[in-house]
Amino acid sequence: MRIFRCALIAVFLPSLVFTTNSTAQAQQLAQTPPMGWNSWNKFACEVSEQLIGEIADAMVSSGLKEAGYQYVNIDDCWQVSRDAQGNIVADPTRFPSGIKALADYVHGKGLKLGVYTDAGRLTCQKRPGSFDHELQDAKTYASWGVDYVKVDWCYSEGLDPEVQYVKFRDALAQAGRPIVFSICNWGVKAPWRWGPKTGNLWRTAGDISDKYDSMSLIGFGQNGLEKFAGPGHWNDPDMLEVGNGGMNRDEYRTHMALWALLAAPLLAGNDLRSMTAETKEMLTNRDVLAVDQDSKGVQGHRIWEEGPLEIWAKPLADQSQAVGLFNRSEAALKMALDFKAIGLNGPAKVRDLWEHKDIGTVRDSYTVEVPKHGVVLVKVSR
Ligand code: GAL
Numbered sequence: 001m002r003i004f005r006c007a008l009i010a011v012f013l014p015s016l017v018f019t020t021n022s023t024a025q026a027q028q029l030a031q032t033p034p035m036g037w038n039s040w041n042k043f044a045c046e047v048s049e050q051l052i053g054e055i056a057d058a059m060v061s062s063g064l065k066e067a068g069y070q071y072v073n074i075d076d077c078w079q080v081s082r083d084a085q086g087n088i089v090a091d092p093t094r095f096p097s098g099i100k101a102l103a104d105y106v107h108g109k110g111l112k113l114g115v116y117t118d119a120g121r122l123t124c125q126k127r128p129g130s131f132d133h134e135l136q137d138a139k140t141y142a143s144w145g146v147d148y149v150k151v152d153w154c155y156s157e158g159l160d161p162e163v164q165y166v167k168f169r170d171a172l173a174q175a176g177r178p179i180v181f182s183i184c185n186w187g188v189k190a191p192w193r194w195g196p197k198t199g200n201l202w203r204t205a206g207d208i209s210d211k212y213d214s215m216s217l218i219g220f221g222q223n224g225l226e227k228f229a230g231p232g233h234w235n236d237p238d239m240l241e242v243g244n245g246g247m248n249r250d251e252y253r254t255h256m257a258l259w260a261l262l263a264a265p266l267l268a269g270n271d272l273r274s275m276t277a278e279t280k281e282m283l284t285n286r287d288v289l290a291v292d293q294d295s296k297g298v299q300g301h302r303i304w305e306e307g308p309l310e311i312w313a314k315p316l317a318d319q320s321q322a323v324g325l326f327n328r329s330e331a332a333l334k335m336a337l338d339f340k341a342i343g344l345n346g347p348a349k350v351r352d353l354w355e356h357k358d359i360g361t362v363r364d365s366y367t368v369e370v371p372k373h374g375v376v377l378v379k380v381s382r
Helices: 002-027 049-061 098-108 134-144 161-174 191-197 212-220 249-261 277-284 286-292
Strands: 035-038 071-073 079-082 088-090 112-118 148-152 180-183 201-203 234-236 266-268 301-306 309-315 321-327 333-338 348-352 357-362 365-370 375-381
Touching: 035 112, 049 071, 049 098, 071 148, 088 134, 098 112, 098 134, 134 161, 148 161, 161 180, 161 191, 191 201, 212 249, 249 277, 249 286, 249 309, 249 321, 249 375, 286 375, 309 333, 321 333, 321 365, 333 375, 357 365, 365 375
Parallel strands: 035 071, 035 266, 071 112, 112 148, 148 180, 180 201, 201 234
Antiparallel strands: 079 088, 301 309, 309 321, 321 375, 333 365, 348 357, 348 375
16 A cells, blocks of 8 residues: 555656646746737737837837836737748748747837737637647747747647646746746636646636627626636736727726726737827726736625626725726616725725826715716725
8 A cells, every 4th residue: 555655656746846847937927917918809810020010119109018018919810830840930921020030129129029829720710729839839939039928729629728728838838938828718617727827817708899798798707706816827808908999988997997906917909009098098097007916916806786786896905995886787877885895994095096086085985976887996095
């Protein structure tokens, strides 16, 4: 019996040691939810080195970089084939200088570059996937200076995501460069259960679209997942649609406020080269971004609901709380935040984060009108 136990330990120890190492490496990254931009929501397959370079320029000139955005991520369609040695090949028409040159350009702006692949044989747009090329691709990305990789789940028939994504994690760990690992399998097989020891972020649901119904279904559907998130490993309800035109100001404020309360990755998905002042203000509102990026790294959750009205709260490092009063109904309604619901007895200081306005000290509860599909986002402190 004793011999049998020893044999078991001997067999399993090396893999345990390896798992711990690669996880530790991954978790030094993304200590706060990653912030940046991704090409998919606005440009789909219309990606090129010119576009990515111009987006990097705009990230700096628009003030997004200064507000904390850093990853410039190319989504599907940058890759076309594999060469005779099996190396992944970037589209030579759209990326004539190659991905390494683009990474150098983006790094020259003080930003970071991300790419996209798929754990299956093909990407969702039928470009070559990374199945059976995990280590080779990870090494290629590292040699190009890539800082972030999103790994999709199309054409993965018969594969187990828990196994497949671990292969990719271990490949990245061997590639010799810190690369943020974004798991994108749309919530299949509850990635929040195995994601924290596998990647830095994992999609929890299907694709967002630029509509209030889609955004709110995904966003408000995140309740309960908060216990799986923390520094280095985040739930990902998908990229932002802010500024793409399908929602009004109040609906986009709901989108940003909810994602901030969820400690969600903030990957802008609009054309940064031609933003309205309203979109820019929404994406760069310091008070709102500070909620998302708070160093405590706690994902908020729903603390109250009644019909279409919901209140969500997120504890912050300075002992205060960010609280969102959301009105999902079709008309403006008054809502009241009872301080007892967030564990406070007596008066508290309230600051309206969208309006950058201190409301002052309020007794017992805060009552405010919330627009249709809108939010009032406040910080409440002693
Ligand atoms: C989907 C993914 C999207 C986008 C798209 C590209 O599976 O969820 O975010 O990457 O593939 O084809």
